[in-house]
Amino acid sequence: MTALPPLPQERRVVTAIPGPKSQELQARRLAAVAAGVGSVLPVFTARASGGIIEDVDGNRLIDFGSGIAVTSVGASAEAVVRRASAQLADFTHTCFMVTPYEGYVEVAEALAELTPGDHAKKSALFNSGAEAVENAVKIARAYTKRQAVVVFDHGYHGRTNLTMALTAKNMPYKHGFGPFAPEVYRVPVAYGYRWPTGPENAGPEAAAQAVDQISKQVGADNVAAIIIEPVLGEGGFIEPAKGFLPAIRKFAADNGIVFVADEIQSGFCRTGQWFACEDEGIVPDLITTAKGIAGGLPLAAVTGRAEIMDAAHAGGLGGTYGGNPVACAGALGSIETMKELDLNARAKHIEAVMKARLTAMAEKYAHNDRFSIGDIRGRGAMIAIELVKDRATKEPHPEATAALAKACHQEGLVVLTCGTYGNVLRFLPPLVIGDDLLNEGLDIIEQAFTSV
Structure with a gap:
């Protein structure tokens, strides 16, 4: 069996997300897999490495989920x-x-x-x-x-x-x-x-x-x-x-x-x-x-x-x-x-980058009449933003959270939601993710705020 070349650490969107091959697999999945087993994003993975997930259609998605904090050292680490x-x-x-x-x-x-x-x-x-x-x-x-x-x-x-x-x-x-x-x-x-x-x-x-x-x-x-x-x-x-x-x-x-x-x-x-x-x-x-x-x-x-x-x-x-x-x-x-790789130090670096960018976004959209970032929290590469309808009342805004996640997915960024009120976007990038992908992912999040 010939080894595949290393997976390029670059985002690439070549089809709609999910693409046609993922949609075909999704149809098979619906016929064979119990409905109670959900998926955040029905994009079927072909390969993953570092901070990238490549799907069966050839799209390369930036991974801010790590399989829910599992592939901290990257998928298929050496x-x-x-x-x-x-x-x-x-x-x-x-x-x-x-x-x-x-x-x-x-x-x-x-x-x-x-x-x-x-x-x-x-x-x-x-x-x-x-x-x-x-x-x-x-x-x-x-x-x-x-x-x-x-x-x-x-x-x-x-x-x-x-x-x-x-x-x-x-x-x-x-x-x-x-x-x-x-x-x-x-x-x-x-x-x-x-x-x-x-x-x-x-x-x-x-x-x-x-x-x-x-x-x-x-x-x-x-x-x-x-x-x-x-x-x-x-x-x-x-x-x-x-x-x-x-x-x-x-x-x-x-x-x-x-x-x-x-x-x-x-x-x-x-x-x-x-x-x-x-x-x-x-x-x-x-x-x-x-x-x-x-x-x-x-x-x-x-x-x-x-x-x-x-x-x-x-x-x-x-x-x-x-x-x-x-x-x-x-x-x-x-x-x-x-x-x-001293991934503790790397996690602290990821925190510094993410919190600086997210704080700037929170201020930029502080007076948005539809939703705001009420809180930025977490440590290391376990960071979240809580979305509210109004900063004064702190009323949760799960609809905006879902819309932001969907907008990120469409642009090739895997993000997850969580929270008792369903109004938290959580970010769990692999600790080995490069700064270029980390910042590109944050760019996509900011674009999602603008579009939503």
């Missing part, structure tokens, strides 16, 4: 392909619970090194973020001998039955799929932009409210785990106001509650640090990871204090494919790339 290919040739599967292999152990060792805290750590590997979160709950319950789990407004943790219960947003994640798992309790989060008394008060006030609700309505002695995303992903890239996470972390420690940082979207250099919880010096008891861990291969992990991780009985954790050897090889390649 080290990921090299290591995974070598493993693929050796063996594809034995099941770690039957005959183990070194790659799984190496990934666990790397996670112990990279995750916050200098305590003894152990890991268990799984297939998806939802699986990791669900197993973190199992481990916390086994360790504490308690049942209740506390989560937060605007949080997202997955699509399994338990993780749907943990997730805040009804549509499309929960609607019609109940009943849900019991003993899950939701409390306020410090959403600074929308906090009634202003962002400067959000941290302490939201923490006090959360602690009060847990203490009165659940009872701290009944809580096995508190689970939070250090930057809330699907909820709208919400950074909890300063002071909130440390206060919740202290409450957990004071009451023997396992504090779980869900870093599935925010981990692995995405926010300019290995993990977003490092921003305020948070050392979680358990940390869940997936998405960016393995360069596009399905892998997830729970990593944490050795004594907590060891609480589950032998055979109580696992799964047929958990820690698949090819995925583990991909993870080692992904981590190698992150270290070699």
Whole structure:
């Protein structure tokens, strides 16, 4: 088989988007794939590399999505392909619970090194973020001998039955799929932009409210785990106001509650640090990871204090494919790339470029009578803008958000929406994207504001 030439890192739009070949494939998809599996953009991928996705019609799209924060090192990164290919040739599967292999152990060792805290750590590997979160709950319950789990407004943790219960947003994640798992309790989060008394008060006030609700309505002695995303992903890239996470972390420690940082979207250099919880010096008891861990291969992990991780009985954790050897090889390649290219520094550079451009756009369109950028937030290459009808009222504008996303798609820029109110445009470019593509993507966003 002849290797294809490297994919040029240039946007190219040669047909309507989606083009005729994508439309043909979409017709086949509609006949064969369940309608409940949606797609942001029905453009069928042929190749992807760096910051470019090439579709079956030959269009090259700038990628501001990274497969939802998965291909942080770029699609088909050299080290990921090299290591995974070598493993693929050796063996594809034995099941770690039957005959183990070194790659799984190496990934666990790397996670112990990279995750916050200098305590003894152990890991268990799984297939998806939802699986990791669900197993973190199992481990916390086994360790504490308690049942209740506390989560937060605007949080997202997955699509399994338990993780749907943990997730805040009804549509499309929960609607019609109940009943849900019991003993899950939701409390306020410090959403600074929308906090009634202003962002400067959000941290302490939201923490006090959360602690009060847990203490009165659940009872701290009944809580096995508190689970939070250090930057809330699907909820709208919400950074909890300063002071909130440390206060919740202290409450957990004071009451023997396992504090779980869900870093599935925010981990692995995405926010300019290995993990977003490092921003305020948070050392979680358990940390869940997936998405960016393995360069596009399905892998997830729970990593944490050795004594907590060891609480589950032998055979109580696992799964047929958990820690698949090819995925583990991909993870080692992904981590190698992150270290070699210093992708934390690269993420911080992306943040500086994006926030400067988006701030200028916010001012330029501040007095637009149809919609405005109400807030610009996020860290590293995890940046979002919240669209509102009016800056004074902060009324969400999901229609404008959808229209802007569509305008970007038509010009060959992949962007994603999110947010509890459906009014947030989120940007998750690969950390290896070049400055030329990054700025061209921002140009397209600005053009979309003008056209919409």
